Amino acid sequence: MSELKQRRNAPRGYVDNTSAKHSHGTSGNAARADRIAWWRIVIRITLTLLALNICLSFLITETPFWGHKSKWTNWRNYIPRKQRVFTQLELAQYDGTDPEKPILLAIEGDVYDVTLGSGFYGPGSSYHLFAGRDASRAFGTNCLSRKDHLTHDTRGLSEGELAGIRGWHRLFDNHQQYVKVGVVNLDPIDPNSPIPPPCDGAKAKPI
Numbered sequence: 001m002s003e004l005k006q007r008r009n010a011p012r013g014y015v016d017n018t019s020a021k022h023s024h025g026t027s028g029n030a031a032r033a034d035r036i037a038w039w040r041i042v043i044r045i046t047l048t049l050l051a052l053n054i055c056l057s058f059l060i061t062e063t064p065f066w067g068h069k070s071k072w073t074n075w076r077n078y079i080p081r082k083q084r085v086f087t088q089l090e091l092a093q094y095d096g097t098d099p100e101k102p103i104l105l106a107i108e109g110d111v112y113d114v115t116l117g118s119g120f121y122g123p124g125s126s127y128h129l130f131a132g133r134d135a136s137r138a139f140g141t142n143c144l145s146r147k148d149h150l151t152h153d154t155r156g157l158s159e160g161e162l163a164g165i166r167g168w169h170r171l172f173d174n175h176q177q178y179v180k181v182g183v184v185n186l187d188p189i190d191p192n193s194p195i196p197p198p199c200d201g202a203k204a205k206p207i
């Protein structure tokens with residue numbers, strides 16, 4: 001029997017819920033489809049604006065994010081990297097003297113690949129003395145002319161000098177071109193060994 005006939009034959013007071021259910025289901029589906037369509041539009045507009053923004057930034061600053069550079073604007077930092085634990089002797093092999101190996105430096109025990117900064121850290125460059133070791137002390141005291149400051153021994157440093165080390169550490173951590181590759185197991189400092197004397201009088205400039 002057709003639906004119309006069924007309805008005609010139905011007793012008085014009978015309420016047919018099926019059509020209400022159907023229309024409710026249909027309008028529910030339509031509402032959901034509408035929402036999805038809106039989200040699609042929003043996502044499309046956002047992606048288009050993002051692409052336009054990157055293109056404009058490239059045209060004006062030749063960088064994708066208006067000159068902003070940090071580790072997050074470096075695609076290499078999105079590749080999960082196995083972190084290695086170095087001994088100090090192992091780290092020393094990465095001071096740039098072997099062109100086949102990357103240039104690594106450590107600060108406060110964290111090891112960074114600074115090969116892209118070879119102009120700073122390669123052999124013969126001003127900051128080569130930082131390569132292949134943890135010379136945190138020199139980062140704090142700015143004393144690049146004394147070998148005894150090229151150490152991870154930070155005993156006796158002032159708050160300002162320690163803050164200086166942390167500042168350099170942040171620079172390496174957020175640097176657009178450098179990546180953290182592991183940590184170095186630093187030899188414990190003998191508490192009875194003499195604290196390196198301050199740099200006063202010695203050249204604070206790079207050697």
Ligand code: HEM
Pocket residue numbers: 117120127130138139140142143144204205206
């Ligand atoms: C007369 C003193 C100094 C001058 C004129 C000087 C100058 C410079 C210049 C021009 C740069 C290049 C900046 C760049 O292009 O991004 C640089 C980088 C650097 N300086 Fe100095 N500097 C001096 C002292 C020092 C000292 C005492 C330290 C030790 C803490 C130091 C550590 C560094 C490091 C680690 C970099 C490389 C940063 C990187 O890898 O991006 N400098 N310096």
